[in-house]
């Protein structure tokens with residue numbers, strides 16, 4: 001084509017494409033592709049000055065495939081204006097209350113698309129005529145969030161029906177264009193058994209401990225070579241013993257509303273003096289997403305994921 005070539009190649013199975021070099025890779029359905037092969041295609045751009053990559057996909061799970069690129073992108077949302085009150089915002093399914101600038105939403109009772117501000121019906125024309133607004137302007141990767149709500153030929157009633165008759169995962173991935181973390185999909189027996197080894201942890205590397213705070217405290221202890229101890233206890237003194245026994249370099253626990261244990265957990269984990277082991281310190285950390293902190297040896301970013309739970313974060 002004008003002295004150039006277009007190659008159509010797959011990612012499943014062995015591909016000759018690995019031998020080709022390219023200026024632009026266009027990937028369709030990234031989340032349903034073999035991600036390792038996809039990485040190999042990236043290497044094919046090395047000789048190019050342009051090094052272009054276009055990634056298209058229905059998302060699957062958070063932080064996998066297209067969602068990774070989305071998070072790094074400028075995150076363009078389709079902004080539409082309510083023809084009744086002029087309020088301009090993007091459209092999502094769920095009505096959001098208590099936020100400063102609520103998005104437009106789907107009203108299940110009235111079976112309409114509704115304005116986030118005046119709650120009157122948004123017309124098909126309102127949905128069609130909009131503009132892309134980047135949440136993070138200036139980022140190098142240009143990302144577009146596309147949902148079925150943007151399709152003027154699909155009614156609110158159809159969207160509601162799809163939601164009622166399909167799985168949550170399907171609705172997120174294929175209707176809303178959003179990743180979805182299902183408990184069963186993310187961590188199943190297979191994932192766990194694949195990560196188990198018959199080798200004994202030599203326990204020579206620095207150890208970290210995670211404690212799920214509560215009346216019953218679940219703990220997990222591990223290092224770079226894997227997890228080697230876990231259990232549960234009601235006593236903070238047991239936790240303290242473990243901290244010393246394994247010379248824990250970093251312990252993480254969560255602040256909880258259980259006041260009776262709060263004081264002792266603060267004493268043990270919040271204050272360096274009573275917890276400090278020879279190698280490190282412990283911290284107590286509010287559990288909220290994106291929190292960051294730093295100690296002399298560790299850089300920590302808290303990412304709470306309900307299906308993994310606290311212990312794996314630590």
Ligand SMILES: [Zn+2]
Pocket residue numbers: 082083084085086087115116117118119120
């Ligand atoms: Zn309005």
